[in-house]
Amino acid sequence: xxxxxxxxxxxxxxxxxxxxxxxxxxxxxxxxxxxxxxxxxxxxxxxxxxxxxxxxxxxxxxxxxxxxxxxxxxxxxxxxxxxxxxxxxxxxxxxxxxxxxxxxxxxxxxxxxxxxxxxxxxxxxxxxxxxxxxxxxxxxxxxxxxxxxxxxxxxxxxxxxxxxxxxxxxxxxxxxxxxxxxxx
Numbered sequence: 001x002x003x004x005x006x007x008x009x010x011x012x013x014x015x016x017x018x019x020x021x022x023x024x025x026x027x028x029x030x031x032x033x034x035x036x037x038x039x040x041x042x043x044x045x046x047x048x049x050x051x052x053x054x055x056x057x058x059x060x061x062x063x064x065x066x067x068x069x070x071x072x073x074x075x076x077x078x079x080x081x082x083x084x085x086x087x088x089x090x091x092x093x094x095x096x097x098x099x100x101x102x103x104x105x106x107x108x109x110x111x112x113x114x115x116x117x118x119x120x121x122x123x124x125x126x127x128x129x130x131x132x133x134x135x136x137x138x139x140x141x142x143x144x145x146x147x148x149x150x151x152x153x154x155x156x157x158x159x160x161x162x163x164x165x166x167x168x169x170x171x172x173x174x175x176x177x178x179x180x181x182x183x184x
Contacts, residue, residue: 004177006034011072013040015087019080020048020055021162022110029169040067064092069099074176079111088119106179108172110159128158
């Protein structure tokens with residue numbers, strides 16, 4: 001897969017206390033395939049989580065209020081309970097996600113990362129998976145929720161949890177490779 005995403009720009013939208021594996025492992029897979037991944041957040045410094053325990057910290061690459069959805073070819077939405085719950089109510093984050101979705105750009109979402117898609121009103125009619133506790137939220141928002149390792153629905157890929165990351169990465173890389181490149 002090395003080089004298959006050369007020239008692609010991927011936005012990884014997170015809030016503080018995201019699930020470490022759900023950002024770091026997909027980000028590494030994307031970069032190894034040649035993509036440029038930018039971590040976008042309203043927070044300058046971010047702490048990851050390893051389930052309930054703090055993990056590594058990192059600095060964002062771009063402030064959310066300075067990020068232009070038009071600059072990216074695809075969107076990665078990592079999970080983590082705190083990350084997903086806090087990000088879903090941020091108007092700028094909802095706007096960014098709606099612009100990506102409205103432009104028909106591919107989206108990869110894992111675990112609790114889907115809460116922003118639900119709160120943004122984007123899941124109606126979609127088939128998705130997630131951490132099982134989100135199934136009622138998806139169904140109440142008009143989505144078809146299934147309990148599978150990874151689900152591809154059009155230009156979206158969803159997955160349940162860190163254990164599913166190998167399948168998630170495989171499908172995400174394939175999906176993102178299909179999209180157009182913004183770089184001239």
